[in-house]
Amino acid sequence: MSSLLPSTERTLLARVARAQRDGRCPSLVAGVVRDGALAWSVGRGAVEEPHADVQYRLGSISKTVCAITVLRLRDEGLLDLDDPLEKHVPGTPLGDRTLTQLLSHTAGATSESPGSWWERTPGGGLDDLGLAGEHRVLPGGRRFHYSNLGFGLLGELVARVRGRAWEDVARDEVLLPLGMRRTTPRPEGRAAQGYAVHPWSDEVLAEPEHHAGVMAAAGQLWSTAEDLARLGAFLLGDPGDVLSPATVEEMTIPAGVDFSGPTWSSYGLGVQVQRHEDRTLVGHGGSMPGFLAGLWADREEGTAALALANVTSGLDGALPARLLTDLRAAEPTVVEAWSPAPSPVPAELLGPWYWGPSPYVLRAVPGGLLHLGGLGRPGRSSRFRPREDGTWVGLDGYFAGETLRLDPVSLSLATFVFTRTPYDPAAPVPGGVDARGWFMP
Structure with missing residues (x-):
């Protein structure tokens, strides 16, 4: 049930309705998160009846879930983010690249896995990729270069350390503990069909669906608005027992900067960090054939917004950020009252x-x-x-x-x-302090 004012609901609905029409989305579900839960959601579309419990493919939002599984291993002491990939997944041409570099897209790995277009064809295991030296396209740590392959390798790392498939680890250690019971590797129950919309007419074409194999961690998951809202609450600082709040904050610290776009954008550990108007937002976008998704959180305001559409292209990717702007203007967060607190030091x-x-x-x-x-x-x-x-x-x-x-x-x-005073002679100032002290030359 919505906890927003009717006037705010109207403003958000108008925003979503225009995005669905202008983006020619067969269906679109959007919502906002406040006070740790989905505070409002709406579905728009004529092809299907969208609502908060219909599954859509998340695409690269799966990378955030993958990063959480890696950080759980780190927090348990099973690996270090400075470890080279070779220590856990031997035999790849990216073995000298660190886990931090892979998580932040600074490992210099090729953007896509070799072979057929992995987003539209079923995938196999790591050996099926046929990785070679040519898939190191940049020096490690030199610059941001978005890499789906990098997260496929991170999923393989989790599988080897845990001894189970990555999606099973994600389900048992992240999704179910967060209450995301409708988030699955393949569509289950009510799920939207993915479509491409013809560029010059309003006809649609059904897109294929498959399991991406070793590339699953880069974009496999399906989810609902209800479940995605729970991931939004996680990013806002309610991680349950999955990660510590300090580790979640660590995820949001920019590491690699994407300077290819017109606005400030960067990447932390499995999450994108972007500047929208005067706010810093953390989250992730996602796309797969037939689907677009976005989840963005304003940690300062304590709100998040999401969008899920079954269309290959067309939806305004800034829709969640614009919903947050609308929400902040209509119902700004009322912060807690200041109260005295003891000083942590004398x-x-x-x-x-x-x-x-x-x-x-x-x-x-x-x-x-x-x-x-x-x-x-x-x-x-x-x-x-x-x-x-x-x-x-x-x-x-x-x-x-x-x-x-x-x-x-x-x-x-x-x-x-x-x-305590400029160049205090009583303090251990490196190089000492001139015995004449301060004087007029």
């Missing part, structure tokens, strides 16, 4: 500090974190979370991953020393 450590003559400020921020940033002028800034040994580790910005050490006289951070 108060005397907070306030102004100086890196050389440049002023910075250390402050406590929600979540038991610290933030160090420029004071009154631009400067490098990062958030830090505590470690058990009393040090702090950078979460983002210039000092991500770096260790911050606090004492009343100085802050030590990645060889930088911050002092």
